[in-house]
Amino acid sequence: MHTSSLQQNILAELHVELAGTRKVLERVPFEQAEYRPHPKSMTLWQLATHVVNLLAFKTLFVTHDSRDFLDPNAPKPGPTPTSKEELLARFDDYSATLQKELQATDDETLTHNFKLHRGEQVIFDRPKGTAIRLMGLNHSIHHRGQLTVYLRLLDIPVPGLYGPSADEK
Structure with a gap:
């Protein structure tokens, strides 16, 4: 019987x-960066940048034990990318860092808790492996789904993610 680890x-x-x-981000049109489908929605560029910056957040779950949103010295993503090339370069850089940090950790470390809080207000306090899945992967997939809707509304072919999309059939 083959078993694989939490880390694997x-x-x-x-x-x-x-x-x-990355396939979705490659299709984001920088020339339509200010597009938003609703006044309460992020702009296309804010959303694409958020999807990329979430990778650094996931890395925090691996490398730290907590993050206080009120801490002015806490790590923050760099300035907003000013081109699609910059956005994709940041995506590649943050992806490589996250994968490197995950490869350097182990199952034992991933069972230790990560606490996300704003001062005394605890947002969550869960095992790192759970934090990576819930606030990392699932959170990113949610926003990537929003990005595909923006692409559809802008009449940009949507890439298939779990099989072919309507544009690829």
Whole structure:
């Protein structure tokens, strides 16, 4: 019987999701960066940048034990990318860092808790492996799904993620 570790499972899932996310980001039209489908929605560029910056957030789950949103010295993503090339370069850089940190960790470390909080208000306090899945992968997949809707509304062919899309049939 073959068993794989928590770390190996997360890395395998991450590998698939990163490839799909990059396909979506490659189609984001920078010339329509200010597009938003609704006044309460992020702009296309804010959303695409958020999807990329979430990779650094996932890395925090692996490398740290907590993150306080009120801490002015806490790591923050760099300035907003000013081109699609910059966005994709950041995606590649953050993806490589996340994969490297996950490969350097082990199942034992992934069972230790990560606490996300804003001062005394605890947003969540869960095992790192769970944090990576819930607030990392699932959160990213949610926003990537929003990005595909933006692409559809802008009449840009949507890439297939879990099989062919309507544009690829």
